[in-house]
Amino acid sequence: MAENTKIEWAHHTFNPWIGCTKVGPGCDGCYAKDLAEARLGVMWGPGAPRRHTAASTWKQPRAWNNRAAKLGIRYRVFCASLADVFDNEVPAEWRAELFQLIRETPHLDWLLVTKRIGNTAKMAEAAGGLPENVWLGITVVNQAEAGRDIPKLLAVDVRIRFLSIEPMLGPIDLTEVSDDSTALDPECWGDCACDSLYGRDAGCRRNGGDGHLQRKIDWVIVGGESGPKARPMHPDWARSLRDQCEAAGVPFLFKQWGEWEAALDRERQDPDWRADYTNDYVDRGKSRWLNLAGGCGFHGERFHVMRRVGKKSAGRLLDGVQHDGVPA
């Protein structure tokens, strides 16, 4: 799929500028910070100047756009892998320049992923409005962030809304996240079961209407963490999102396990689990028991041991299946 990017869900990557500030637990192992500081000389954090990229970099999307037009296809462009488009410390005129470029490349779908969804509406308006060919995504890493940020994403007018749940650091139930209908619509009775995956519930007494209550998440991307300090992702967290998406008919893409693979995933009653664990994992110092809350230890009737094997070896199969769902 990728043309000039290793990212599984995009054809191209474009960085309009470089630099950012960490804002939450999903930023702990920010690869962009390490790369930018070590190799590009761009420092991270509040007050550190962001660096606008070169004119030659800004020419690339126009070439991709021309090629897509000639081939009669669309390319997905991941915008700002080394920054956040809605960072407060980026000059407003840079964002206006970016949005103008996005408008002038209509054969590209621009994937903007932010950890600052609260800034989006105001900053987009200041930049002339979100262009029609933007897909807007947010990164959430646990249920608390999902509950806090998904309603804000659903409130934004945009064609495709998606979640980048990477690094996944805890269980997430998207059907528990409301679209905050009562806040968005004073006429909502607030006693039905609209949620972020299904949009308006079929039983809603105002069903049949139109407007923002129909908004829902259109795409879910899930991945474990990579890098030297990577934290393991419990297999049941990823399975649960896969199953939630399948039930709701929402495209699901499993990007990677990250550094850790599920090495032991057994019923408590399995007579061989202890022998397997001792023989294969206990001496290596690279394994970790993981419970459903993300901490060490047992839970319920199953045992899970995650083993650090490196991103490449861990791969991107979930229960033997590669998930590459993308919105049509």
Ligand code: SF4
């Ligand atoms: S928002 Fe993204 S680029 Fe910025 S510090 Fe966090 S992980 Fe890094």
